[in-house]
Amino acid sequence: xxxxxxxxxxxxxxxxxxxxxxxxxxxxxxxxxxxxxxxxxxxxxxxxxxxxxxxxxxxxxxxxxxxxxxxxxxxxxxxxxxxxxxxxxxxxxxxxxxxxxxxxxxxxxxxxxxxxxxxxxxxxxxxxxxxxxxxxxxxxxxxxxxxxxxxxxxxxxxxxxxxxxxxxxxxxxxxxxxxxxxxxxxxxxxxxxxxxxxxxxxxxxxxxxxx
Numbered sequence: 001x002x003x004x005x006x007x008x009x010x011x012x013x014x015x016x017x018x019x020x021x022x023x024x025x026x027x028x029x030x031x032x033x034x035x036x037x038x039x040x041x042x043x044x045x046x047x048x049x050x051x052x053x054x055x056x057x058x059x060x061x062x063x064x065x066x067x068x069x070x071x072x073x074x075x076x077x078x079x080x081x082x083x084x085x086x087x088x089x090x091x092x093x094x095x096x097x098x099x100x101x102x103x104x105x106x107x108x109x110x111x112x113x114x115x116x117x118x119x120x121x122x123x124x125x126x127x128x129x130x131x132x133x134x135x136x137x138x139x140x141x142x143x144x145x146x147x148x149x150x151x152x153x154x155x156x157x158x159x160x161x162x163x164x165x166x167x168x169x170x171x172x173x174x175x176x177x178x179x180x181x182x183x184x185x186x187x188x189x190x191x192x193x194x195x196x197x198x199x200x201x202x203x204x205x206x207x208x209x210x211x
Contacts, residue, residue, distance in 0.1 A: 007122070012182050013060060013123075013180070014181035014189045015180065016193040016209070018209045019174065019175065021174050022173050025172065038096075039083060039089070039096060043100075047104045049103075057108060057180070058074065066147075068160070074159050075160055092172075095168060097196065097203065098177065105188060105191075106188075107179050108180045109177060109180065110158065110177065111157075112149065112168075114176050117166040121151055123150070123178070126145065126147075128144050130142075132165070133163065134164055143155055146159075149178055176210075
């Protein structure tokens with residue numbers, strides 16, 4: 001488990017971070033039907049996103065100077081579009097749980113493999129020159145002004161696109177998850193975490209919240 005997670009002061013960020021330990025590698029944990037069903041936009045869920053949520057999330061990411069538009073918009077907005085056109089499919093139990101909560105809560109969520117990332121961990125705003133590869137094709141994202149999770153090697157996750165080097169894979173058993181919430185949204189982040197925890201525990205995972 002990570003030894004430390006520090007969070008730089010931020011006037012809008014309402015972050016919830018936790019670790020999950022799964023009972024088997026993700027390759028051996030296909031998503032059950034009840035979880036896959038939550039990947040539909042009209043699924044019954046305890047939270048529903050709207051324009052106010054989208055606006056608050058964009059304000060959060062915009063605070064450091066980042067422009068959360070176009071291809072750089074929050075990951076949660078991509079999920080809404082994918083669910084709407086039927087292209088949001090099952091990946092693995094960990095990612096599907098993440099996508100379900102993000103889709104319905106409207107909050108971007110990052111999931112990193114704790115065996116591919118290296119402590120110590122810090123959440124802060126990226127500076128000029130910060131970037132990383134975010135997919136298997138080698139495409140990079142310019143991170144300047146964007147809130148990110150940093151590990152010992154540098155930035156590795158954010159509310160837009162997570163780094164390829166720390167993404168989950170078939171062998172993943174331990175993850176760190178970050179819910180990128182906004183103080184403008186009241187207790188939405190806490191409510192999303194409560195539901196997220198229920199889903200993961202139903203999958204047999206052990207969840208430990210990070211202080």
